Amino acid sequence: MKISKCILLLLFAITFAKSRAKLEGLPSLKQGNSLKAEEESNFLVSPGGTFSSGFYKVGANASCYSIWFTNTVDKTVVWMANRDKPISESGSKLTLHGAGNLVLTDAQGSVVWETNTILKEIVELQLLETGNLVLTNQDGTIIWQSFNSPTDTLLPTQPLTKNKTLVSMRSQGTYLSGYYNLKFDDNNILFLIYNGPQLSSVYWPELVSNVFVNGRNPYNSTRMAILDEAGHFVSSDNMLFYASDYGVGPKRRLTMDYDGVLRLYSLNESTGLWELSWLPAGVDSCLVQGLCGEYGICTYKLLACIVAGNMIRVLRSESRKVNS
Numbered sequence: 001m002k003i004s005k006c007i008l009l010l011l012f013a014i015t016f017a018k019s020r021a022k023l024e025g026l027p028s029l030k031q032g033n034s035l036k037a038e039e040e041s042n043f044l045v046s047p048g049g050t051f052s053s054g055f056y057k058v059g060a061n062a063s064c065y066s067i068w069f070t071n072t073v074d075k076t077v078v079w080m081a082n083r084d085k086p087i088s089e090s091g092s093k094l095t096l097h098g099a100g101n102l103v104l105t106d107a108q109g110s111v112v113w114e115t116n117t118i119l120k121e122i123v124e125l126q127l128l129e130t131g132n133l134v135l136t137n138q139d140g141t142i143i144w145q146s147f148n149s150p151t152d153t154l155l156p157t158q159p160l161t162k163n164k165t166l167v168s169m170r171s172q173g174t175y176l177s178g179y180y181n182l183k184f185d186d187n188n189i190l191f192l193i194y195n196g197p198q199l200s201s202v203y204w205p206e207l208v209s210n211v212f213v214n215g216r217n218p219y220n221s222t223r224m225a226i227l228d229e230a231g232h233f234v235s236s237d238n239m240l241f242y243a244s245d246y247g248v249g250p251k252r253r254l255t256m257d258y259d260g261v262l263r264l265y266s267l268n269e270s271t272g273l274w275e276l277s278w279l280p281a282g283v284d285s286c287l288v289q290g291l292c293g294e295y296g297i298c299t300y301k302l303l304a305c306i307v308a309g310n311m312i313r314v315l316r317s318e319s320r321k322v323n324s
Contacts, residue, residue, distance in 0.1 A: 025052055029096050029125040037063050037092040044127040045070065050251060051078075051131045055089065058175050062086040065094050065104050065113070067133055067146065069251065073272040078131055078153040078253060079146050081113045083175050096125050102135060102144070115144045131155045152178075154227055154254040160190075160235075162223040166256040180260040180288070184223040189216050190235050192262060192283070203260070204283045215239075227254050231264070231277065243277040252277070260288030 025045035029035060035042040035054060043054025049070055056066035056077055064086050067079040081104055091107030100119030104112045117123070121137050128134060132155075133146040147158045152168050154160055160182070168178035181193045185202075192204040205216065217238045225235035231243025231252055243252060243264055250266040253274075257263055264278035 024049075025054070027126070029094075031096050031098050031100070031123065034093040034095040035065075037087065037089045044125070044133075046127045046129045046131070048129045050129055051127055053127045053133055055092070055094075056080070057089070058086050061089050063089050063092070064175060067127065067131055069131075069253075069267065071269065071272055072267065072274070076253070076274070077175070078151075078155060079133070079149075080151050080175060081146075083151055084177055085112050086175075087112055096123070096135075100135070100143070117144050119143065130157055132158070152256045156227050156229045156252055158226070160184075160225040166254075166262075168256045168260065169258040171258050174258075178258055180256055180258075182256050182262055184225075184237075187218045188221050188223055189218055189237050190225055190239050192256075192260070192280070194260065194288070203288060204262075204280055206282060227252070227264075231266070233264070233278075241278050245275075245277050250277075 025041070025043045026035075027045070027047070029044065035044070037055040043052050045052050051067055052070045052075075053067045054065070055063040056068060056075070057063050064083055065081040066077050068075045068077045087104070087106040092105065092112075094102065094104050096102050100117050100121070100123045102115040102117065102125060104114065106112050115135065117135055119137075123135050123137050123143055126134055126136060130147075134142045135144040136142055147155075148164070150158065150160070150164055150166055152166055154166060160166070162184055165181050165183040168180035170176040170178040179194055179196045181195050183191065183193065185191050185193075191202045193200060193202050215238055220236040220238075222236045225233065225239065227233045230248045231246045231250070232240070233242075233254065234240045241264075243250075243266060245266050251269070252264060252266050254262065254264050261283055262280055263276060265274040266277040267273075268275055
């Protein structure tokens with residue numbers, strides 16, 4: 001009886017240790033090493049465990065190398081290296097070569113994505129607690145960073161600058177690049193833009209006789225915006241807002257959602273779910289350009305898209321109390 005108990009305790013300890021190893025991940029990736037898509041434990045984790053980075057499943061035998069919030073119900077993705085070129089889960093890998101180039105290859109060995117960093121010094125790949133995936137040298141200098149190539153999400157302390165664009169997902173659950181953008185235009189103004197197959201148009205802020213009506217300033221050509229850790233967003237064109245739960249503490253993300261609405265979310269860590277803490281005034285799903293297609297009509301009564309009398313899409317609804 002005592003022997004059986006000892007065996008059970010030993011098995012439990014082994015199982016617990018394995019599960020802990022999977023949760024902890026790896027602190028860094030050294031030159032000459034790889035992360036393999038088919039090995040579940042092959043991922044990086046930030047020092048405080050807030051973020052993880054590895055292969056994220058996007059379909060049947062398809063994955064993208066990604067960064068996600070570790071402790072969320074759905075492992076919320078904030079960045080993808082190859083969002084428009086998913087790769088097989090079998091045989092694909094991310095390799096940090098001896099020359100310093102970080103390369104993502106598919107099962108056939110073809111290069112899908114790379115950092116193009118050819119160096120004569122020792123570097124390693126690390127995931128910072130900010131959610132920034134970085135290549136650093138021995139002095140800690142950042143050689144390459146994911147913050148310079150955002151996908152649909154801006155994280156606190158991550159700058160949005162002149163040549164960077166937040167691009168929405170194609171649809172819910174489809175991680176391909178969509179048609180809605182947050183970017184600076186040539187007049188130094190931060191706009192929400194529909195960039196579809198047949199037309200491109202600004203839908204927020206509303207185009208009026210001049211941008212000053214919306215409180216914007218086109219004379220600052222630095223074109224930089226940033227969300228700080230307390231939930232304060234400020235842009236060089238005078239766009240600014242505060243999270244409804246303003247203050248240091250909650251983990252946040254500013255996401256260009258698939259329905260064309262820019263939203264700030266705060267994480268409820270007790271549930272692992274996201275709570276809305278800001279969205280732009282004057283924008284809702286029925287005011288977004290192109291959401292219902294070329295011949296669709298948006299109806300507030302059903303909050304859905306109607307084409308030829310048939311409902312083709314139910315839109316998201318939410319409280320407007322967080323507008324600013």
